[in-house]
Amino acid sequence: MAQSNNSPPVRRPVLRKVMAVAGALAFATAGVGALHMPFARSLLMRIGGCPMAGAHMTPKEMENARHIALPTERGSFLAPARPSVGFALDTTSLAEVHAWADRDKVDCEDKHAGLVICTNVQPAALGLPETEGVVDELALAFNERLLLVNETTMRTHLTPQGAERAAHAILDSLIAKLGPANEHVGDFGARKLSGPAASSISTVSYRYTDYVADVSAMNSPHSGPLVREHYMSAND
Template sequence: MAGAGAALLVLGVGGAMHTRAGLRALAALGVPCPVDRVSAAQVDHVRRAGLAGLRGDTPAPVRPAVAGLLLDMTTEAQAQALLARAHAACEVQARGYRHLRCRGVDAAALGLAGPPVSEMWLSFGPAGRLVGVDVYRRGMRPDDVRAVWSDAAGRLRAALGAPGLAVGDPAPDVLAASPIQTARVQYRYADYVATVTAAHLPQTGLSVREQYLSARM
């Protein structure tokens, strides 16, 4: 369960509900497909199991996200107002937790470098506060990958120093050399997990995902 829960978190709680890893994690709790009727308690259980395998031992000195969003503080209404100012087209989804799913968001309006955001998921826990931010861009050009990776990894390094985990080479030519390649940096704290992943996959081409999670239990 912990492994599937961690996979669900890495994929993004909202968007992962229909992936194999997400379905396995929820099936372990007796949730069939479709998952639209999953309860908040069930999602919370999976989230906690996943975080147990990712959390560090010390609290983060700061917990960066994007666009002024604050983990464990920003409400859904506040997030909607912020995204409206960024002219983002978002829809509300309720899959246990409540989520905002936004597509084609102008990166500059969020204070980010690079091309428009393909998908952005904001997840809100049982208390109605933001617990996860997932920013995903796919079908990217090599120069866009360089710009987005440098921006995302650079912001985290400036705030938190060197990552606790760094694997793979994010250079676009390295990623594109074979059908499935990934590079990742990750920061793990007792109350915060941040991950930037660059990948090359047959279905989506070059992509970069940023994920910012509250790890408070």
């Protein structure tokens, strides 16, 4: 701001203070913004994540949510295996996920304590075959001991053929480890996924005393054919 030759001398100190404050604010804003850039996110995660993100949820409340729903979701038998995507339920730690994201250069962010969201994850980074396709969003939720208990993936804006290929690859893997699903509706076929949203839905569910898994596909009116996986520990 230019100093007017007509400004009384008494205003100059005030103007300097205003400019100093404005400059500090601008610097802080730029710094906060920089911390949220992809290259700096690992640093942000190490210092505890964004303090403004998801302020309402903590691992405690996330666990409350999981336990509210669990009683009606559990099956009657122990799972022969508990497959998930890239990580192990009740075993993988938050620190291990952070290390993986750094090592494999995956774009992940701690949305709030105990919730990591990763985007545009290549199948190889998760140990998956190419046929399962890129994961647009990977959500990883941790309990109060910071162990993974809940995981979802979303693959969106697929072609019907791409959704069919990804879904069948996922289902074949689950069937190999768990056998047929408890519930199975729809064929996850390209023709079905080309149709109207409501009639395009295919879904399978596995329910055990210690494990829950769901895979769904749908032709979303806004996101096109999409595939969602959900894997969750049913342990207390």
